[in-house]
Amino acid sequence: MIVFLQSLISGILIGGVYALIGIGLTIIFGVMRVINFAHGDIMMVGMYLTYILFTVAGIDPFVSIVITIPLMFLFGAVLQKVFINRIIGTLPQNQILLTIGLGLIMSNTMMLIFTSDYKILSTSYSSSSITLAGISISQPLFISFVITVAITAVLYWFLMKTDTGQAIRATAQDREAAQLMGINVKWMSILAFGIGSFLAGTAGALISPTYYIFPQIGSTFTLKAFVITVLGGMGSIIGATLGGVIIGVAESLGAVYISSGWKDVVVFVLFLLVLLFKPAGLMGKSRM
Amino acid sequence: MTIPNLLSSRRGASPASLIILVAVTAMLFVFPAFMKSPYALHIMILFFLSTIMGESWNIIGGYTGQYSVGHAAYFGAGAYTTMILLQYKQIPPWYGFIAGIVVAAVVALVIGAICFRLRGPYFVLASIAVAEVLRLCALNLKDITNGAEGILVTEIPPLKLGGVVITDFLSKVPFYYMGLSWALITILVTWIVQNSKLGYFIQAIREDQDAAHSLGISLSLYKNAALLISAALTSIAGSFYAIYIGFVDPPTVLSLDISVQIVLICIIGGIGTIWGPVVGSLVLVPLSEILRSNLIGETIFKAGFVTESSGMGVFLKEHLAHSHALIYGILVVVVILFMPDGVLGFVKKLMAKKKQ
Numbered sequence: 001m002i003v004f005l006q007s008l009i010s011g012i013l014i015g016g017v018y019a020l021i022g023i024g025l026t027i028i029f030g031v032m033r034v035i036n037f038a039h040g041d042i043m044m045v046g047m048y049l050t051y052i053l054f055t056v057a058g059i060d061p062f063v064s065i066v067i068t069i070p071l072m073f074l075f076g077a078v079l080q081k082v083f084i085n086r087i088i089g090t091l092p093q094n095q096i097l098l099t100i101g102l103g104l105i106m107s108n109t110m111m112l113i114f115t116s117d118y119k120i121l122s123t124s125y126s127s128s129s130i131t132l133a134g135i136s137i138s139q140p141l142f143i144s145f146v147i148t149v150a151i152t153a154v155l156y157w158f159l160m161k162t163d164t165g166q167a168i169r170a171t172a173q174d175r176e177a178a179q180l181m182g183i184n185v186k187w188m189s190i191l192a193f194g195i196g197s198f199l200a201g202t203a204g205a206l207i208s209p210t211y212y213i214f215p216q217i218g219s220t221f222t223l224k225a226f227v228i229t230v231l232g233g234m235g236s237i238i239g240a241t242l243g244g245v246i247i248g249v250a251e252s253l254g255a256v257y258i259s260s261g262w263k264d265v266v267v268f269v270l271f272l273l274v275l276l277f278k279p280a281g282l283m284g285k286s287r288m
Numbered sequence: 289m290t291i292p293n294l295l296s297s298r299r300g301a302s303p304a305s306l307i308i309l310v311a312v313t314a315m316l317f318v319f320p321a322f323m324k325s326p327y328a329l330h331i332m333i334l335f336f337l338s339t340i341m342g343e344s345w346n347i348i349g350g351y352t353g354q355y356s357v358g359h360a361a362y363f364g365a366g367a368y369t370t371m372i373l374l375q376y377k378q379i380p381p382w383y384g385f386i387a388g389i390v391v392a393a394v395v396a397l398v399i400g401a402i403c404f405r406l407r408g409p410y411f412v413l414a415s416i417a418v419a420e421v422l423r424l425c426a427l428n429l430k431d432i433t434n435g436a437e438g439i440l441v442t443e444i445p446p447l448k449l450g451g452v453v454i455t456d457f458l459s460k461v462p463f464y465y466m467g468l469s470w471a472l473i474t475i476l477v478t479w480i481v482q483n484s485k486l487g488y489f490i491q492a493i494r495e496d497q498d499a500a501h502s503l504g505i506s507l508s509l510y511k512n513a514a515l516l517i518s519a520a521l522t523s524i525a526g527s528f529y530a531i532y533i534g535f536v537d538p539p540t541v542l543s544l545d546i547s548v549q550i551v552l553i554c555i556i557g558g559i560g561t562i563w564g565p566v567v568g569s570l571v572l573v574p575l576s577e578i579l580r581s582n583l584i585g586e587t588i589f590k591a592g593f594v595t596e597s598s599g600m601g602v603f604l605k606e607h608l609a610h611s612h613a614l615i616y617g618i619l620v621v622v623v624i625l626f627m628p629d630g631v632l633g634f635v636k637k638l639m640a641k642k643k644q
Contacts, residue, residue, distance in 0.1 A: 104617030261428040
């Protein structure tokens with residue numbers, strides 16, 4: 001029972017970070033109908049940014065997100081303005097390949113700069129844990145979960161209550177109608193891609209104390225982000241949050257009860273089952 | 289004069305282009321007699337391999353419009369089947385090729401049953417997921433696949449072809465002819481498919497699935513037929529790669545990179561055309577070889593932009609050889625943004641403009 005609870009809780013904690021990645025992807029898809037295959041690579045850029053800030057300036061990874069967030073937002077906005085903007089509404093395969101290409105450029109640029117060695121960002125609390133009622137919780141995972149919850153809450157508030165947030169949601173619901181209502185959809189697209197990439201970058205920053213950092217880590221997370229968003233329903237933020245937690249738990253339980261080698265298979269099989277039996281996802285009907 | 293003919297003939301080749309085709313093929317057949325350098329042969333073999341991969345993807349991606357980004361599944365199925373049979377059961381790879389095709393066909397039927405219910409981005413994602421499941425299986429089923437260590441082949445048994453027995457697999461010549469023959473066969477198959485009823489049906493499906501369906505074209509039947517052909521040819525490419533290199537492991541034959549690379553060959557050349565993948569291979573293979581052999585770095589040093597011993601020089605020397613994937617990425621972005629129909633389409637457009 002303890003083992004079950006233990007893995008359930010660590011699954012939920014890591015699921016929170018997955019949710020951040022998934023929400024980013026889903027916002028981008030919702031607003032632009034572009035599937036961002038570079039999403040994991042954007043996350044990887046966030047990881048390296050955190051790593052540089054930690055090794056060069058000695059800033060704690062959980063503090064440095066204050067710097068990472070605006071930088072990653074800017075990075076995403078520029079990517080959108082320069083590349084993605086040109087392919088909105090074109091053939092879906094071209095969108096897919098363009099983002100794959102951008103991902104390749106990001107991961108290989110990082111490889112040129114940092115080589116493909118695994119980097120470890122070890123803080124004083126990297127391996128420490130809190131024990132609560134017999135269940136030990138990894139401290140960095142716990143902190144990152146708290147930050148994730150805070151960011152998600154602010155994001156919900158932003159999208160639901162502010163005018164800009166509502167404009168983004170309107171663009172996601174119907175791009176042309178939103179344009180007719182006087183919403184600057186181009187600006188909304190830039191904003192959405194910026195938000196999406198800062199969420200991915202932040203997720204990267206948050207997991208950097210617990211994961212190895214290397215240039216090719218992106219594709220694994222891109223795939224995970226797809227699984228999460230499809231599971232929750234493309235374009236649904238609540239769905240992506242839920243999807244992230246489900247995938248985190250499935251992975252964690254799979255690793256304990258099957259084997260750590262097969263845990264990703266569990267995730268993909270879950271993904272294919274959802275695609276087959278409920279292609280719209282768990283929250284497919286409700287848009288954002 | 290003649291090249292535009294070759295490029296513009298859509299149905300039935302013009303006489304001039306046929307002559308060129310025959311001449312080029314004949315030249316390719318006598319090439320090893322004049323070129324003894326193993327490196328040149330190696331590059332030609334890579335070119336053939338890349339052509340086989342591109343043409344086979346083209347049938348499902350270019351003609352049917354189903355953008356599978358999971359073709360590593362069939363490539364890996366062919367490669368692993370051939371290697372497992374060869375190394376553990378001592379079955380010659382020539383039967384392994386056939387066994388590989390059977391395995392790939394089974395995989396294709398399973399993938400088809402799962403993925404063809406889905407459209408657009410969902411199809412792409414599902415195809416990636418299935419290929420990833422296969423990669424993870426190869427990684428974890430250590431009893432069959434030797435896991436992450438991969439399979440290294442020690443000896444290739446002799447091949448009897450009619451009265452000729454080929455034993456010398458250390459030289460590249462047998463592989464050259466094998467690759468050339470398979471490449472020609474794949475191009476021929478693509479041509480047959482393009483001009484058959486199946487070809488018209490799948491192109492109709494590509495243009496408008498629902499309209500095709502309403503005209504009585506069975507979507508699942510023809511999509512699966514196209515996928516089967518594509519998978520069989522990709523599996524041949526995989527088997528060929530496996531015995532040529534003599535080693536397989538999950539990252540080299542089953543990773544997402546392989547799937548992406550297969551798609552790139554077509555996209556860069558020109559999608560849904562017979563010669564597109566050939567052009568794509570002509571661009572990509574030399575490019576990645578140049579980058580791998582560090583020719584660019586040496587040129588920069590010789591031209592005197594940077595001295596070899598300076599900090600920048602050392603940096604370039606160390607890293608440029610690993611940068612081929614970066615150039616791939618840049619190439620894709622440039623092609624998608626500026627030549628959405630691929631290099632072949634771009635050349636055609638330029639020529640059409642000149643004519644005007």
